[in-house]
Amino acid sequence: MSILAYYLPFDGIAVENADCRSASPAPPSWEEELLALARQLRGRLSLPPSPEALRQAILDFALQIKAQAALRFEECFLHIGSHGLEFYLVAATPEYDSLNGRSTLLSPPSPPFVIHSNQEAVAQFFRSALGWLPNHTPAAAPVETFRRAYALASEQGLTGVTLQRLFQRGLWLYEKVRLETDFFRHAAAIEDVLSEVAGKIFGGLKERTALVAGSATALAPVVKALQQADIGRLYFALPGAEKSADLPADQRIVSLQEIARLPAIDLLIWLDHPERPLLTRAYLQKLMSARHNAPLLLADLTAQETRPEGIEKMYNLFFFRRQDLEGMVEQNAAARQQLETEVTAWIGEEVKQFYQWLTSTERFHFGSMVGRSRQMQQVFELIARIAQTDITVLIEGESGTGKELVARAIHQASARAQRPFIAVNCGALPENLLESELFGHARGAFTGAVNHKRGLIEEVNGGTIFLDEIGEMSPALQVKLLRFLQDGEIKRVGSNAVLQLNVRVLAATNRHLQMLVQEGKFRSDLYYRLNVIGIQLPSLRERPEDIEILAWHFLRKFAARMRKPMAAFSPAALQCLRRYAWPGNVRELENVMERAVALTGSDTLEVIDLPAPLRAAPNATPAAPRLPLKDIERQYILDTVAACNGNYDEAARVLGIGRTTLWRKLKSYSSEEGENDEKE
């Protein structure tokens, strides 16, 4: 699996107006499209872009990428931040790896592009989640554009398990940095420092009024910083009082003479201006006494050294010159430098962990085992851990939950992967037949045994045998199997020769085997011998968060097989899938999807394509087992975080708890997991 990141910093791209997008003779490559898109966006981003415009741009492009590359990429994600444009691709095809992580599919990057692969791409992803890219100081709330872009990509089904994991870890990292360091609190522009200072004097700025006086050209950054700090009201005093295009629409413009009559002003910001007629001691004294000495922040952003006489002695007047603010920016930069090494180390750690996760899933990521739920992730981890041993495993789970897939996954991940794997359904054959199938028979052992025959266990020697529906096995065969499990020896039916074999046994049952033991229908010694490790597969209704991801998986699979250009589910259809109780589990879902893809006439799967029982699925789900309150809280919190797309603020609001409380709880869950890992 390889991960690629294309990064297009806006620094290197000239602004282009939308109408300059001339009709090129040949249809442009995706790379040219991307460049053109970046040019347009750069123009829009000089003022805060409207979310709708961004949304539309991302959507158009993402769909185009998908149309061009649907068969080559598993997942892709386009993010447009204020610093640049990034495009992430996750490809499973090995051809990427063989080229040392460089792609042949996409043409090599032209100068404005920066391309990263694998570890570097992942690091780029995390830095982008922090809004911290080379030559860009971290923004206050970088994660917003990131989250929006991801939500769009996942709506369109462009993301999968890998990107989802990346995204969640990215948000986690962001939350960690935000709550445990001052990383985002070191303003790097004098305008930001100014609004921070205003906050330190006035607290919230919602009730405050600012007057910005000076030339219109230098306004934008100050206005932006003040608006981000949620300033209550803004006045402008511009020489000539002309309306400037850089100003937001509903402006109050006052003339310089009027300023004297505005005692309500709390922030007086003086920008570059040829003359400073009013910054005199007499004027300021008059203003302060009109304000009854309420605090006033006066910022002189002109480059002049001089200051009004006696201004330091004026009560409750906070005076900041440009040099002062620049000095504070320098102090911030020095403080941030230390933090940067720390955060870089965190990113490195996160990348390392991500790759551990990736390789651990890759090992059994074959066939169609898909699951992002906690239960399935635990199953995956267990498989990865026990595969290398020769331990007997008992897989329990309802019909259709994928017991055979688990067995295959164990086999594939074990040292026996190159040796044969045979699955036998013990319930499908009558007792005698099953015995000779498994153990083989000698010539003349019974009527019709004209030749001696090797049993399946013998055939699979060196590999793995999977005994499905082991609960159906007759008591006599159980004894024989137990003997084989204990000594590794078998005898063919009707023969006395003992064969020594090396076969790993995996067993599965959809019945409650322990109950059969209690009823005396299953030998307890065999049960304990089989159940050295037990894997309980959750039913699909116990892990509803997997329904969607599985549905997407099957949609792609069958669409490719039937050569249909399937692109999406209708929201209503997804709703039906989520609501249904799935008594037949994943197998039922697979069949439903196969049928739906075969029947549908459009490229979007609608409710009408689903079988009747799903369309009329009742809301009621069967009663769940009772759990301790703590587990329910944990599960509910994790679900809510997932449902909020990793938006921790939103999740905390929904849950009605503080952001720090949420963070503390999540942290304790992740450390609990760590402890459990160590115990096991």
Add this chain to the structure above:
Amino acid sequence: MLAIYLVQWLVVAAYVVALIYYVRFFRSGKPVASTRAGQLLTLAAGLHFFYLIHLAVFTGHLPVTDVFEAITTCVWLFGAVYLSLEWRLRERSLGAFILPIIIILQTVSNLWLDFNHELPAILHNVIFEIHVLMVLLSYAAFVISFIASLLYLLLSRDLERKSLGIFYRRLPSLAFFDSLSNFAVNIGLAFLTIGVALGIYTGIEVSETFFDSWDPKFLAVGLTWLIYAAHLFFRRAGGWQGKRAAVVSLVGFGWVLFSFLVVSLVLSKVHQFQ
């Protein structure tokens, strides 16, 4: 007997542990650390409350009859008032500054508190106990005002020097401390007024000649009242909000501390009731 000694030192220990967490939070600014600090302070205040009840049961009267009993009650009131503010304002940066005062005063009280001192008969009086409680509540409020004013000055010093020191990074805003200090003085002054009125009433009840000789304690409290009343007046009328109000609050608290300890212990005759 031993148990009560154990409990009184446990209270100090609990406050010290809470202080460690508050200081750690103040230095690192991690919100996660702050939650734990708040929990620990709540625990310490709970333990302290248990100690006060224990003391009341042991001596048979509310722990307000001599200066060391009054101190420990007052300390508990600081803690409780501060915790309620913390909960209300969601701001924990003050804890690291309030807790040292609490710890010092509680230690003083522990060292010199005499469990078996004889109680003059005249002090078995509900009105008298309310009088003391009111005065102590007002002192608790003045402590809050003191801390808020101190932090106001520290933050404003950072702002004047244009240096991004730890106070600049960790403290909320000048407006926050100014209004907190103002609020605390208002409350404190109200309690003090009620407390003094009740005191005069009890004095007259106790003996006709109580006010014939001038009690230094009485003068001290009168001056306290005047300082804080002036604080209120100049803030409203003279445009003294901010730094000047903060300085007045510091002066007021200095005087409170002086009158509470020195005047009660050394100068006062009448208020000792002996």
